[in-house]
Amino acid sequence: MSEEKKGLTRRGFIAVSGASAGAVLAHSGVAAAEEKPKEPEAPLPQVPRRKLGKTNETVPILLMGGSMRFDQRFDPKFAECMRFGLNYFDMADCYAGGTSETAMGAFHTRMKNRDSMWITSKSDEHEPAGFVKTVEQSLTKMKTSYVNMYFLHALTDTSYLSPELAKTVDGLKKAGKIRHFGFSCHGSNVAELLKHAAKLPWVDSIMFRYNFRQYGDKALNEAMDAAHKSNIGLIAMKTQGSEASFEKSWKKFEQAGKWNKFQAVMKAVWADERISAAVSQMDTFEKLKQNIAAAVDKSELSQVERESIDKYAAATRHLACDGCDHICNPAVAAPVQIGATMRYLMYHEVYGQDELARELFHQLPASAKALEGTDFAAANRACPNGIDVAHHMARAAKLFVA
């Protein structure tokens, strides 16, 4: 069995405790299928909600990520989310080769519950004309006349947030095709993008890379403060601060209370009042159960649990890539994309998304895929986090190129 599969299975065996968590387990669709009908069930615990910035609407603090393959006829994970009040689904035009959006369309048309769901999707086209084209395609694929929110996907350049795009967004809102607008970002200039957006009244929400490794990051905190002050709804993503190698580092987390590493770091993000919600790729019922259990439980992390996260962050610092490849790429003679490749390794090893990782790697330009025979020693020296880039690129070559 592969290392990542072992890791995910192990996660599945971690016990969750506490009254709310117990209720989630008892009410799980999977568990229910194995039980005989009993007394009428108590109402299910519901994921708490927070206001999402300028949208003036509330969303659950836990959001369902859509970067995975769903059942194209009816995906029961969507239904399980809805049972616990988790009604926000985060799609994108490119997720799972475009099939996430079609699965979403199939689900709500079968359930006839479009208006009780919040669907966000994203465009990889950042110019106004391409953005409009993608919105139209998403509406068709998701069989809906509107999306609750539409994002520029993985934005890295502030110049796309242009007056022309502002006019386009306004037109789409007036036409009732999108209700709210924003962008997602996870590259090296997240802080710059947040600060810039804080000055733009037409940006309603931002989904950005934020996890326990960054709590002391001064520039990011200032940018988050500015965006929050401007009433931009902040959504955290990539909250697991994941490492490029799962099994070894996972063992470094010393569970100090009732929450495992995956749950503890989510609770740490929710403890930040600037954050409205955190998105999670919950591709198994076990992950759904664990995350919902953490979300519905009102207790805060103890000091000892917080220290456990800090210790874990320190012990795994040399394994977690921040995507700042403007630092390490120039040190290598070939036009490689170290940050992206490290991210795909993480998808493969931490999230178990083998197919997605391969698909994304193969979408890189041919020159960026030429990992074998490239000398990464200088990138090792350049990385401020002490990441063994050469080692991970060799692993990526074996996994994705072979």
Ligand code: SF4
């Ligand atoms: S390997 Fe190091 S320098 Fe390169 S993107 Fe990752 S964290 Fe940044």
